[in-house]
Amino acid sequence: xxxxxxxxxxxxxxxxxxxxxxxxxxxxxxxxxxxxxxxxxxxxxxxxxxxxxxxxxxxxxxxxxxxxxxxxxxxxxxxxxxxxxxxxxxxxxxxxxxxxxxxxxxxxxxxxxxxxxxxxxxxxxxxxxxxxxxxxxxxxxxxxxxxxxxxxxxxxxxxxxxxxxxxxxxxxxxxxxxxxxxxxxxxxxxxxxxxxxxxxxxxxxxxxxxxxxxxxxxxxxxxxxxxxxxxxxxxxxxxxxxxxxxxxxxxxxxxxxxxxxxxxxxxxxxxxxxxxxxxxxxxxxxxxxxxxxxxxxxxxxxxxxxxxxxxxxxxxxxxxxxxxxxxxxxxxxxx
Ligand code: SAM
Ligand code: SF4
Numbered sequence: 498x499x500x501x502x503x504x505x506x507x508x509x510x511x512x513x514x515x516x517x518x519x520x521x522x523x524x525x526x527x528x529x530x531x532x533x534x535x536x537x538x539x540x541x542x543x544x545x546x547x548x549x550x551x552x553x554x555x556x557x558x559x560x561x562x563x564x565x566x567x568x569x570x571x572x573x574x575x576x577x578x579x580x581x582x583x584x585x586x587x588x589x590x591x592x593x594x595x596x597x598x599x600x601x602x603x604x605x606x607x608x609x610x611x612x613x614x615x616x617x618x619x620x621x622x623x624x625x626x627x628x629x630x631x632x633x634x635x636x637x638x639x640x641x642x643x644x645x646x647x648x649x650x651x652x653x654x655x656x657x658x659x660x661x662x663x664x665x666x667x668x669x670x671x672x673x674x675x676x677x678x679x680x681x682x683x684x685x686x687x688x689x690x691x692x693x694x695x696x697x698x699x700x701x702x703x704x705x706x707x708x709x710x711x712x713x714x715x716x717x718x719x720x721x722x723x724x725x726x727x728x729x730x731x732x733x734x735x736x737x738x739x740x741x742x743x744x745x746x747x748x749x750x751x752x753x754x755x756x757x758x759x760x761x762x763x764x765x766x767x768x769x770x771x772x773x774x775x776x777x778x779x780x781x782x783x784x785x786x787x788x789x790x791x792x793x794x795x796x797x798x799x800x801x802x803x804x805x806x807x808x809x810x811x812x813x814x815x816x817x818x819x820x821x822x823x824x825x826x827x828x829x830x831x832x
Contacts, residue, residue, distance in 0.1 A: 520831025534694030
């Protein structure tokens with residue numbers, strides 16, 4: 498007889514959550530239009546944010562129940578003054594570590610990231626300086642580009658995240674793929690997702706189908722190789738023949754991957770979100786501070802996880818602003 502899985506991190510659909518994404522901060526040195534609302538955000542007072550010790554205590558609980566991978570994100574995780582301390586603490590746990598960053602401050606932390614074999618994902622939405630500045634509302638293109646070259650020169654395995662927006666940067670798809678010709682880069686095209694305050698509109702969406710059609714119309718038909726995706730991978734992976742690197746498509750809007758989801762999220766203010774799209778949250782920090790156990794709360798939150806996209810299982814529901822604006826803005830969730 499099959500043994501029932503009673504782990505607190507297994508949900509009612511049998512999905513085991515082994516991947517914790519921790520947002521370290523709501524702050525950022527960029528202002529990407531699709532992430533940060535135009536009129537900014539109300540920052541949570543510092544005393545309501547997790548300290549380094551609290552992050553470690555919560556992470557340790559998750560690891561003792563089966564988490565094997567932790568990603569640090571934000572906001573921009575590297576703007577946090579105690580980033581090095583947090584990373585050192587988490588590195589003492591038996592997990593693989595990853596960071597998603599805009600790349601601006603990576604050189605400052607390079608030796609630390611190398612020391613703990615942290616895999617790095619850098620977000621860059623345009624290879625054209627003026628467009629990059631337009632979408633980030635800041636002028637750091639050269640710094641980000643230098644960081645990418647620095648990491649490649651150090652043989653650090655690097656992923657690049659590119660959010661595609663119709664009519665803005667979708668003409669750069671092939672330019673991004675060209676980066677993978679001679680470099681072991683993994684370029685991931687992400688469908689633009691709706692969150693509170695980002696003025697999402699379905700007409701701006703560049704879908705997985707649009708991306709593949711675009712490549713095919715450029716006469717690369719015989720050259721696209723579909724790669725085997727890793728278990729629980731949110732991306733569908735491809736490579737062009739004779740290219741050293743690869744590209745991928747993350748199609749959370751048109752083709753979600755909820756069936757195999759193993760992710761769970763912790764916001765900078767210590768709230769557990771069982772899904773990126775879920776409006777419901779569970780405060781672990783308050784309970785931790787009261788001295789009580791957070792384990793029952795984790796179990797309850799995981800148990801409440803919807804089958805798909807926080808309950809917005811159809812495109813129509815995701816497209817409904819009354820539903821997706823109940824969630825936080827992306828910068829306050831942690832991507
Ligand atoms: N500051 C870091 C960075 O930019 O990589 C980490 C946080 S950011 C919120 C994490 C990822 O979420 C980035 O790759 C960003 O492009 C992506 N992201 C933010 N808003 C998004 C949206 N509306 N749709 C799709 N991806 C989004
Ligand atoms: Fe900052 Fe990253 Fe959001 Fe851009 S995507 S505003 S870099 S947190």
